[in-house]
Amino acid sequence: MQQPETANLDPEEVRRFAEIADSWWDLNGPFRPLHQINPLRLTYIRDRLTEAFKRDASQGGSLEGLSILDIGCGGGLVCEPLRRLGASVTGIDPAEETIQVAKAHAAGAGLDIDYRATTAETLAERGEQFDAVLALEVVEHVHDVPAFIATLSTLVKPGGVMIASTINRTLKSYALAIVAAEYLLRWVPAGTHQWDRFVTTGELNAAFRAANLKPQDVTGMVYNPLADQWRLSSDSDVNYFAAAAKPA
Amino acid sequence: MQNRVMESSKLNGSRPPASTGRVDVAIAGGGFVGLTLALALAKLAPDGFRIAVIDGKPFEEAGKGDARASALSAASRNLLQVLEIWPAIAPYAEPITAIDITDSPLQESGPRPLFVGFDNELKDGEPGAYVVQNGPLLTALAKAAAAEPNIELIAPDTVSGFEAESYGIDIQLESGRHLRAALLVAADGRRSALREAAGIKIIGWTYPQTGIVTTVSHSVPHGGKAVQHFLPAGPFALLPLPENRTSIVWTEEADEADRIMALDDAGFLKELERRFGAQLGQLSLAGPRQSFPLSLHVARSFIGPRFALVGDAAHGVHPLAGQGLNIGLRDVAALTEILVEGARLGLEPGDQVLLQRYERWRRFDSAVSALAMDLVNRLFSNENATMRTMRDMGLSVLDRLAPVKRMLVREASGKTGAVPQLLKGKRP
Numbered sequence: 001m002q003q004p005e006t007a008n009l010d011p012e013e014v015r016r017f018a019e020i021a022d023s024w025w026d027l028n029g030p031f032r033p034l035h036q037i038n039p040l041r042l043t044y045i046r047d048r049l050t051e052a053f054k055r056d057a058s059q060g061g062s063l064e065g066l067s068i069l070d071i072g073c074g075g076g077l078v079c080e081p082l083r084r085l086g087a088s089v090t091g092i093d094p095a096e097e098t099i100q101v102a103k104a105h106a107a108g109a110g111l112d113i114d115y116r117a118t119t120a121e122t123l124a125e126r127g128e129q130f131d132a133v134l135a136l137e138v139v140e141h142v143h144d145v146p147a148f149i150a151t152l153s154t155l156v157k158p159g160g161v162m163i164a165s166t167i168n169r170t171l172k173s174y175a176l177a178i179v180a181a182e183y184l185l186r187w188v189p190a191g192t193h194q195w196d197r198f199v200t201t202g203e204l205n206a207a208f209r210a211a212n213l214k215p216q217d218v219t220g221m222v223y224n225p226l227a228d229q230w231r232l233s234s235d236s237d238v239n240y241f242a243a244a245a246k247p248a
Numbered sequence: 249m250q251n252r253v254m255e256s257s258k259l260n261g262s263r264p265p266a267s268t269g270r271v272d273v274a275i276a277g278g279g280f281v282g283l284t285l286a287l288a289l290a291k292l293a294p295d296g297f298r299i300a301v302i303d304g305k306p307f308e309e310a311g312k313g314d315a316r317a318s319a320l321s322a323a324s325r326n327l328l329q330v331l332e333i334w335p336a337i338a339p340y341a342e343p344i345t346a347i348d349i350t351d352s353p354l355q356e357s358g359p360r361p362l363f364v365g366f367d368n369e370l371k372d373g374e375p376g377a378y379v380v381q382n383g384p385l386l387t388a389l390a391k392a393a394a395a396e397p398n399i400e401l402i403a404p405d406t407v408s409g410f411e412a413e414s415y416g417i418d419i420q421l422e423s424g425r426h427l428r429a430a431l432l433v434a435a436d437g438r439r440s441a442l443r444e445a446a447g448i449k450i451i452g453w454t455y456p457q458t459g460i461v462t463t464v465s466h467s468v469p470h471g472g473k474a475v476q477h478f479l480p481a482g483p484f485a486l487l488p489l490p491e492n493r494t495s496i497v498w499t500e501e502a503d504e505a506d507r508i509m510a511l512d513d514a515g516f517l518k519e520l521e522r523r524f525g526a527q528l529g530q531l532s533l534a535g536p537r538q539s540f541p542l543s544l545h546v547a548r549s550f551i552g553p554r555f556a557l558v559g560d561a562a563h564g565v566h567p568l569a570g571q572g573l574n575i576g577l578r579d580v581a582a583l584t585e586i587l588v589e590g591a592r593l594g595l596e597p598g599d600q601v602l603l604q605r606y607e608r609w610r611r612f613d614s615a616v617s618a619l620a621m622d623l624v625n626r627l628f629s630n631e632n633a634t635m636r637t638m639r640d641m642g643l644s645v646l647d648r649l650a651p652v653k654r655m656l657v658r659e660a661s662g663k664t665g666a667v668p669q670l671l672k673g674k675r676p
Contacts, residue, residue, distance in 0.1 A: 025414070027600050035601055042593040058592060060294030081594025108415045109596075228608075 013141050014094045016191070021097035024075025025105055034077055034137075037230050040221060041136060041241075042081050044232065045163055048217065048243045049132055052161045061086035069130040069155060071120050072138040076102035076113065083111045090114040090130065092123065120151050129157045135164045139204065140197050146207040153211035159248035162213050165221070165241045169198035173238045176223075204242050213244035271298045271400070272597050273587075274419055274429035276407045276442050278303030278310065280318075280382075281559030281576040282435030283389040287331050288584040290398035292675060293591050300427055303403040307394060311386030316461050316538070317487055317495035318385070318573040319344075319474075320378045326673035327581050333392050340384035342488045343375030345472040379474070379487040379495060407432075407442060412553035417598065430598040433556050433583075438545070440561035446552045452545025452564070457482045458505035460498040462537045463489065464520065467529030470494055477523070484523050493534050496520070499542065509539050550607040554598040558583060562610070581668035582609045585676035609666065 023029035050057040053066060064086030070079050073091030075098065083089045083106075091113055093099050099117040106113045133155050142148045149162075156162050167177050174195050205215040220236035223229075232241075273289055275282045278301045289297040320328075320341065328334040393399050402421070409420040410432055419427040434442035443450070475486040482499025489495050498520075500508060508519050517531055524531065546563045550556060559576030583606050590602045669676040 038601060039590070039593055039595065039605075042595070046593060058294065060591060062592070084594035084596070105414075110415075 010141065010143065021075070021095060021101045024077070024098065024101050031075070031077075034074070037221065038077050038081075040230050040232060041078060041165065044165075044219060044241045045078070045082070045132075045134065046085065048161060048163055052245065053131070063087035066131045068132045068134065069123070069128075070134045070136070071152065072135065072141075073102060073115065074098055076105055076115070078134065078136060079113050079115075080106060080109060080111055083113050087132075088114075090116070092116050092118050092120070094119055120148070120155065124151050124154045129155055130160065131157055132161045132163065135162075137165055137167075139164055139166045139199050140193060142197075145199055145203065146210055149204075149207040149213070150211040153208075153213050153246065156213070156246040158246055160246050161216075162208070162244045162246065163241065164204065164243075165239065166204065167193065167198045167239055168237055169195065169200050170237045173198055176238050201236055201240060201242065205244075208242070208244040213246055215242065215244050217241075217243040270428045271300045272429065273297055273431045273433060274300045274302065274417075274427050275433045275435055276302050277435035277437060277559075277561070278305075278307060278390070278393075278401065278403065279435060279437065279559070280386060280389065280573055281580055282433070283310075283386075283393050284327070284331070284333075284577060285433060285435060285558060285580045285583065286393055286399050287333065287389070287396060288327070288580055288670065289587060289597075290396050291331060292584060292588050294588070295591070296398045297587070297591070297597065299399045300429070301393065301399060301401050301403075302405055302407055302421065302427075303401075304406050306403050307390045307401050310390035311383040314382040314386065316382045317379050317463065317489060318382055319487060320380050320385075321574045322376055323667065323671035324574050324577045325378060327577055327670045329673055330670055330675055331392075333388060336388035336392065337380060337385055340490065341378040341380045342490045343472055344377045344379060344474045344488060345375060347376070347474045347476060375472075377474070379489055381489065381495075407436075410442070410445070410555075412555060412598075417554040429554075430596045431554050431556065431587075431603075433558055434561045435558050436561055438543075438560040438564050440557065442555075443547060443557055443561050446555055448552065448557070449548045450545040451548060452543055455542040455544070456502055457499045457542045458502045458539050459542050460500060460505055460508065460537065460539045461496060462498075462533060463493055463495050463535030464517075465491075465493050465532050465534040467492075468527065470528060479523065486524075494528065498523070502541070505539055509537060546611070550611050551600075551603040553600065554603075556583065556603055556606060578668065578671065579610050581670035582606060584670060585668045588676045 020030050024031055026032075027035050046057055046062060049055070049066065049068075050062050053063075055062045055064075062085050063082060066087045068082055068087045068089050070082070070089065070091045073079050073093050076091055079089045079091040079102070091099075091102060092115075093102070094117065096117040099115050102113070102115045106115065133152050135152060139145055139148060149164075152162060167173050177193055177195070177198075201218050205218070208215050218236050219241045220233040221230055221239040221241065222233040222235050223239075224231065272293075273286075275286055278286075282301055282303070286299045286301045290299050325334060325341075328337060390401075394401055402425075405425070406422045407419055408422045411418045412432075416428050416430055417432050419429060419432055421427065432442070434440050434446070436442055469492055470486070470488040472488050474488060475484075477484040477486075481501050481504060483497075484499065485497040487495040487497065508516060511519065513533055516537065517533065521531060544564060547557050547561070550562050558579040560572065562579060563575065565572055565575060586602050586606050586609070587597050590597070590599055595602055
């Protein structure tokens with residue numbers, strides 16, 4: 001397995017995701033929860049970006065001309081819809097196997113997306129910049145969150161936006177994200193998460209500020225087990241999105 | 249910092265098509281529900297979905313020779329208004345200003361008025377429902393669809409096979425033509441061939457009742473009042489039409505229905521008058537008599553890979569309140585809202601998570617509607633001794649069943665369940 005340099009990544013975690021790369025687009029496979037929350041993720045991203053770049057969210061090409069970097073893009077569940085909305089999309093993932101799956105799927109769907117098996121650090125060294133940088137369910141998998149956010153900040157153009165989603169470190173998140181999601185409901189493979197790596201909203205916002213990013217919004221994402229549905233909420237105790245802006 | 253010019257020349261700035269298919273959505277069946285769905289998706293999707301509608305009969309003949317009438321709820325009218333089809337239909341629509349719902353016995357001086365108004369449910373002066381003849385309604389929809397540049401009407405032709413793949417669904421037509429779509433919708437009616445081909449089973453049963461439909465002219469104006477008369481053999485409904493005519497939906501036990509259908513026109517009218525009372529004056533037949541067996545069904549699943557059921561293909565209710573069309577249009581409104589919202593998120597129409605949302609939204613509601621109609625039919629259309637005794641004592645059971653009455657009225661005006669935007673007259 002060809003591994004790009006991973007300054008801030010746990011090789012064990014990268015290996016674990018690479019093993020299940022083939023199932024990214026299987027709706028009933030290990031990534032089922034990511035498919036289920038995809039409309040909500042896209043809603044949050046689209047609404048933050050159309051707000052920041054003054055676009056009409058009801059139009060089909062609402063992200064036309066914006067460049068977006070998706071870090072930890074996996075099979076491309078978020079990259080593909082953003083491309084359909086008109087954005088120029090770059091997706092990176094440390095696992096080569098995953099990138100191959102993403103490339104094949106985009107080709108089948110007739111979408112031109114720039115997928116690369118690389119890391120945020122490598123892109124930052126090259127000085128690449130984007131209107132928006134996404135780090136969805138990524139920060140809970142890195143060793144040093146403030147250092148990682150500092151790297152991501154250099155990838156955001158002045159006037160651009162950074163959007164992250166992750167899991168809060170609370171007692172409730174321990175019960176729900178680890179015990180329920182991994183062991184009881186088997187939503188994600190056991191061992192996917194380590195609770196002590198979870199990041200509180202305060203810690204993430206502090207990391208944003210330290211990296212010259214202005215925190216703009218924190219929105220929770222909650223699951224209703226009876227309706228089997230996810231929705232955006234002010235309750236950010238477990239899953240949440242956070243957005244920050246880079247001064248122009 | 250808007251509209252920054254891309255530095256990276258590697259990426260293509262122009263937007264790819266919304267889906268990989270030649271059309272976004274293929275709809276099998278060009279009836280009310282199929283055509284309304286085609287118009288809604290073509291007009292309301294952000295870039296206008298490209299639609300193909302496939303039907304076994306030429307669209308120029310749509311609506312010809314159909315003597316039946318349908319109740320159209322205020323909610324359904326809202327949908328047709330947003331789609332700008334209502335003006336073409338309005339001349340053929342008679343507003344219902346009140347519904348008499350009664351279970352009083354026959355041969356009194358007409359049904360005992362047990363007025364149930366639509367008030368509190370609707371805006372001032374807004375009719376709760378309309379009665380529209382199927383013919384003009386279907387003709388208007390077919391004309392509007394033919395005029396819509398994003399819709400291709402393919403007829404006469406039928407879907408002979410289909411296969412869902414990762415990036416689209418391949419559709420074979422009887423004529424030998426192939427279509428590729430992101431989503432295939434089955435709007436091919438009660439005995440949906442596509443539903444069967446998809447291996448989706450239905451739950452349902454037939455009633456030992458037959459529905460008789462016809463249209464009559466009468467000398468006394470109906471005043472826009474609908475009548476829902478619960479007779480022991482089954483519900484008997486009068487739906488007011490323009491020009492002093494009334495559409496009749498009449499349920500009878502199967503044997504009795506056969507006898508009535510075998511009568512000559514004079515004998516048939518005599519049977520009608522027995523149930524009608526004298527309130528509408530002199531009656532004469534103004535349309536053919538038709539009869540059909542009654543059944544109820546709900547599909548076990550409303551979706552498959554890149555596949556969805558709408559209208560009668562998904563569910564059929566007891567026609568006692570003439571609600572079949574309205575429930576079908578609720579499918580249209582819900583599916584349109586979900587696919588349009590999806591398109592605004594960059595999700596293609598065949599996205600399975602969107603289809604699951606449609607099923608969750610509609611399947612429960614459809615089952616509730618079907619079972620509610622069934623319950624009412626069972627309560628009132630029987631030889632139940634308790635019910636008969638109460639009727640004989642002159643007690644209206646409906647009088648004591650305010651919640652049932654309210655449910656019937658709400659159902660008639662299409663205001664049950666989580667209401668899609670289109671049914672409120674709003675664009676999704």
